[in-house]
Amino acid sequence: MNLTRAALLAGARDTVPMLVGAAPFGVIFGTLAIASGIPVWAVLALSALVFAGSSQFVAVSLIGGGAALPVIWLTTFVVNLRHALYSASLLPYVRHLPARWRWPLAFWLTDETFAVVERYLREHGTGEAGVWYWLGSSLAMYLNWQLWTVAGVLLGQSVPGLAELGLDFAMVATFAAIVAPQLRQRPVLAAALAAGTVALLARHLPYKLGLMLAALAGVLAGLLVERLAAGQPRGEKA
Amino acid sequence: MTMNLLLAIAGMVVVTYGIRLSFLVFGHRLVFPPLLQRALHYVPAAVLTALIVPMALAPQGHIDLSAANAYLPGTLAAAMVAFFSRQTLPAILLGFAVYGVWRWLF
Numbered sequence: 001m002n003l004t005r006a007a008l009l010a011g012a013r014d015t016v017p018m019l020v021g022a023a024p025f026g027v028i029f030g031t032l033a034i035a036s037g038i039p040v041w042a043v044l045a046l047s048a049l050v051f052a053g054s055s056q057f058v059a060v061s062l063i064g065g066g067a068a069l070p071v072i073w074l075t076t077f078v079v080n081l082r083h084a085l086y087s088a089s090l091l092p093y094v095r096h097l098p099a100r101w102r103w104p105l106a107f108w109l110t111d112e113t114f115a116v117v118e119r120y121l122r123e124h125g126t127g128e129a130g131v132w133y134w135l136g137s138s139l140a141m142y143l144n145w146q147l148w149t150v151a152g153v154l155l156g157q158s159v160p161g162l163a164e165l166g167l168d169f170a171m172v173a174t175f176a177a178i179v180a181p182q183l184r185q186r187p188v189l190a191a192a193l194a195a196g197t198v199a200l201l202a203r204h205l206p207y208k209l210g211l212m213l214a215a216l217a218g219v220l221a222g223l224l225v226e227r228l229a230a231g232q233p234r235g236e237k238a
Numbered sequence: 239m240t241m242n243l244l245l246a247i248a249g250m251v252v253v254t255y256g257i258r259l260s261f262l263v264f265g266h267r268l269v270f271p272p273l274l275q276r277a278l279h280y281v282p283a284a285v286l287t288a289l290i291v292p293m294a295l296a297p298q299g300h301i302d303l304s305a306a307n308a309y310l311p312g313t314l315a316a317a318m319v320a321f322f323s324r325q326t327l328p329a330i331l332l333g334f335a336v337y338g339v340w341r342w343l344f
Binding site: 028052054069079080087088106107168171173174176178184199204211214218221222226 | 240242243245246247249250251253254255257258259260261262263265268270273274275276277278279280281282283284285286287288289290291292293294295296299301308309312313316317318319320321324326327329330333334337338341
């Protein structure tokens with residue numbers, strides 16, 4: 001087995017735990033999107049072309065709620081902006097490579113691939129194998145996400161009336177399960193409380209504009225509490 | 239509807255790919271401000287909570303704290319399980335079970 005293939009496979013293999021973790025979300029996304037009336041082509045296009053799980057979930061909820069296009073785009077921007085951080089962290093490892101490597105690898109940049117690849121590159125450097133390892137992780141995540149999206153779409157189509165069965169609740173439960181463990185950090189708790197309160201008060205604003213206001217309030221509250229905590233004497237910090 | 243969906247998805251593709259390309263392809267011209275980096279830390283919790291709270295407390299548009307609102311106990315159950323166990327999937331399933339039983343009871 002040559003070096004290229006070994007590195008591709010190693011990248012895919014090290015991503016397996018992430019594939020397992022992403023699978024249920026792919027299924028829930030596909031099912032939910034179909035149940036909220038989004039056509040099959042659009043559901044598949046979201047997974048194949050946007051390829052960013054959390055923003056896909058949020059988009060389904062926004063499209064279903066009749067949000068304006070700028071709100072959908074701006075929310076996508078805010079939710080996915082963390083990828084710029086990954087993009088910046090990985091740049092030193094591929095700065096010397098031609099654009100034909102950097103453009104496709106950037107397309108497949110996700111939380112999961114970043115976690116796996118950043119660790120590998122930090123320990124091994126880029127070398128000959130680094131980009132192939134990265135490509136292996138990327139392709140594994142991509143194909144996995146398409147596969148489970150299709151499974152979700154098929155499930156959504158085969159069980160009519162899923163929306164009445166309370167599938168819209170699955171979205172709330174999924175979001176709650178993602179957020180709750182982070183609430184141990186006091187600034188994150190403040191961000192959630194502020195965002196939740198503003199979202200509730202602003203829920204009648206048109207085009208889901210309340211979501212943008214709530215996100216802004218949440219981020220400001222988080223930064224404020226973080227600053228207050230940093231100003232406290234040592235030992236009293238949460 | 240179709241045109242709107244196409245535009246929504248096309249815009250999402252441009253925005254998301256643009257963010258991912260930012261440093262990897264145009265890195266020599268960009269700096270990432272530290273304040274923005276700290277602010278990003280709060281985005282997921284803020285956006286997701288902003289989506290959860292109105293759905294859990296006011297599923298029909300008006301605030302509903304009565305027993306008829308199964309979203310609230312279901313959401314609380316999912317959040318509690320996730321908070322204490324840090325396990326996402328069991329939390330979703332348990333939240334769903336509480337939601338289902340609650341709807342059946344009331």
